[in-house]
Amino acid sequence: MFFRWYSARLAARPLLTQSVTTAVLFATGDITAQQLVQKRGFENHDLTRTGRMALYGGFVFGPAATTWFGFLSRNVNVRNKRLETVARVACDQLIFAPVMIGVFLSSMATMEGASAKERLDKTYWPALSTNWMVWPFVQMINFTFLPLQHRVLFANVISIGWNSYLSWVNSQ
Template sequence: MSKIWKAYLRLLEKHPAKTQIIQTGILMSTGDIISQVGVEKRPVKEIDWKRNGKFSAFGFFLAGPAVRAWYNALDKIIGPLAKRAALKKMAADQLFFAPSFLTIFVSYMALTQGGGKQEIIQKLKKEYLQILTTNYKIWPAVQMVNFYFVPLQLRILVVQVISLFWNTYLAFVSNKE
């Protein structure tokens, strides 16, 4: 094991909530930067830092705490690692958490882009179904592996590694003109 990995595990053990929330914000920010530079082909000098700040704030203040609380609740309600438990957790995640979380994400993006109630409704009509459909193509398989094989304290990290690509996609879709 590398020194960095060991240091991360010590930090995770000592400060689990802070570590998971901070990594979520950092990786959401990174996903937006990848979207701006890699997908939208902006020069690095033209990165929209205000947009990036909004995206990372969502990770720090909404996504990080929400996902952490959700995973802890799933483990308490459904139980730890097991085939049947993993299937139940994935189903609950995709039937309840994903649709509501994505509604909050799209609404947040509309609000932070200066929109009001009408703009939120328009953005939901325009983007929500596309994002949710794409979610269902990726996340059920990821979550089955995550819930079946990964211990609770590392689940957010697994999700955030995959989310690096997912956040790049979300940043692109939510900021299309």
């Protein structure tokens, strides 16, 4: 029932639906980081931090990922489907991931009133290198088995754990 409702929203307003979904799941990732990883307890939960993650997910990452996946689908096309998947993953990991990790870290620093340069100097390479240990495999699955309209949702569900990591890295 939920999946049918979600698919209808996705068909009617894809960018809005993917952006709202991303905001909710980015917030979920931060809640996971604070409660399960950092074990802060609900009385010490930083709601502002969760709000920043939701804001970034909904207004930056959701629209960017939706647009990016559409771009890859339209422009990276090869007759050999396995090679096409590898080419899309390579583009994703060598173009999109490095840019978006930088955008994430600098956006969070700016929203926190901290130095974006210092945050990037301290956390960019560890975050990107960890990304490359996780996301190529995830995107191989995503680009091989999921239709375009469900790729952002799949990435966002996997991102609950990834965003927990990014939220934790960002807070260090």
